[in-house]
Amino acid sequence: MRQRRLGAQGPGLGALGLGCMGMTTAYDTNERDDEESVRVIHRAVELGVTLVDTAEVYGPYENEELVGQALAEGNLRDRVVLATKTGLMREHGNIRPDGRPERIRDAIDGSLRRLDTDHVDLYYLHRVDPEVPIEESWGSMKEVVEAGKAVRLGISEATLEQIEKAHAIHPVSAVQSEMSLWTRDWIEAGVVNWCAEAAWGKKPFDVYAATETAGIASECDLHRGMHLFEDLVITEVVDEDNRPVPPGVYGEKVLVTVLFSRTLPLIRYEMSDSVRPATSPYCPCGRPFALIDGVQGRVEDVLHFPARSGDRVTVQPALFHRVMDAVPAGGWQLIQEPEGLTVLLSGVQKGYVDDVLADSLRRELAAQGVIVPSVEVRRVPAIPRTGAGKAPLIKASVT
Numbered sequence: 255m256r257q258r259r260l261g262a263q264g265p266g267l268g269a270l271g272l273g274c275m276g277m278t279t280a281y282d283t284n285e286r287d288d289e290e291s292v293r294v295i296h297r298a299v300e301l302g303v304t305l306v307d308t309a310e311v312y313g314p315y316e317n318e319e320l321v322g323q324a325l326a327e328g329n330l331r332d333r334v335v336l337a338t339k340t341g342l343m344r345e346h347g348n349i350r351p352d353g354r355p356e357r358i359r360d361a362i363d364g365s366l367r368r369l370d371t372d373h374v375d376l377y378y379l380h381r382v383d384p385e386v387p388i389e390e391s392w393g394s395m396k397e398v399v400e401a402g403k404a405v406r407l408g409i410s411e412a413t414l415e416q417i418e419k420a421h422a423i424h425p426v427s428a429v430q431s432e433m434s435l436w437t438r439d440w441i442e443a444g445v446v447n448w449c450a451e452a453a454w455g456k457k458p459f460d461v462y463a464a465t466e467t468a469g470i471a472s473e474c475d476l477h478r479g480m481h482l483f484e485d486l487v488i489t490e491v492v493d494e495d496n497r498p499v500p501p502g503v504y505g506e507k508v509l510v511t512v513l514f515s516r517t518l519p520l521i522r523y524e525m526s527d528s529v530r531p532a533t534s535p536y537c538p539c540g541r542p543f544a545l546i547d548g549v550q551g552r553v554e555d556v557l558h559f560p561a562r563s564g565d566r567v568t569v570q571p572a573l574f575h576r577v578m579d580a581v582p583a584g585g586w587q588l589i590q591e592p593e594g595l596t597v598l599l600s601g602v603q604k605g606y607v608d609d610v611l612a613d614s615l616r617r618e619l620a621a622q623g624v625i626v627p628s629v630e631v632r633r634v635p636a637i638p639r640t641g642a643g644k645a646p647l648i649k650a651s652v653t
């Protein structure tokens with residue numbers, strides 16, 4: 255089982271968790287079978303599932319009893335990260351939020367009794383009560399931690415603003431919300447980004463290569479590479495025949511399945527990026543996400559030049575990006591033509607001297623062993639776009 259880390263400091267846990275709600279509540283309760291459910295819990299833990307999730311409102315109470323019984327029978331309490339929730343009440347068949355501080359303080363003792371334990375590893379506020387300021391509910395959640403009855407806190411179906419308010423009082427270690435193609439407002443409202451940043455200290459949207467690749471990754475502080483945010487995108491580095499390349503080898507292309515894309519939901523499409531999966535699956539920084547340690551960029555962006563040695567030199571887009579980043583221009587495009595390099599610049603800051611750019615391009619290319627081409631810098635009102643509306647940064651009109 256692949257491992258994840260719970261929150262910024264939290265314990266490692268299996269990437270798949272077991273939600274127990276359906277064992278007693280919701281879906282088809284006519285099919286309830288406690289003996290089978292206990293076997294499911296035991297088998298899940300055997301297979302490496304460590305997060306076991308319940309709530310007092312499931313039943314109510316019966317689900318916690320069932321989970322407590324399963325863990326006791328299997329002697330599994332110490333092997334699982336046990337999560338339960340408070341803040342939702344079931345009354346006369348209706349469910350309503352109840353985030354009153356006094357209610358939260360009492361609720362934990364009932365949960366511990368039913369779960370047959372002296373603490374839970376993760377305690378969720380199941381809903382934010384619109385009648386109670388989040389600061390008050392979360393304040394009593396924090397007291398539960400201070401009393402040693404819960405190790406960490408989570409929140410469910412909260413807005414980004416509520417999460418931020420709670421986190422300022424006591425760390426939010428987990429966010430649990432419905433997520434599907436039909437229910438993704440909260441993703442788009444930035445909650446996923448908030449979670450990634452809180453856990454790893456980085457936003458996930460340092461997109462490598464062009465934005466359209468949607469290769470969502472962020473740089474690693476300890477390793478010269480980037481971690482792919484595998485919760486958001488499935489990235490497969492493959493050879494010409496679509497076979498996965500081994501670690502340490504550059505692939506010919508990348509197959510990308512974006513899990514939340516508006517335009518291409520769950521469709522696997524092919525990008526021409528050449529990237530290299532890292533040789534070690536484990537990074538010393540502790541992030542569990544797969545690492546790519548080499549990005550050559552998109553194949554179209556890689557230029558080839560005749561070399562002084564008589565060979566050809568391959569120049570990666572990173573070199574041009576480095577040079578162009580220093581130019582105070584609104585837009586640029588670099589075109590390789592038979593007679594040399596042409597650089598188009600738009601929106602250039604007043605006072606910038608184009609020869610500075612031409613010189614540094616020639617110097618960088620010379621350092622690569624290239625027979626230095628002529629470089630022409632041209633100012634244009636706007637960078638021309640292709641028929642498809644794209645304005646590639648680097649393009650070759652020679653092959």
Ligand SMILES: [Zn+2]
Pocket residue numbers: 474475476477481537538539540541
């Ligand atoms: Zn790392």
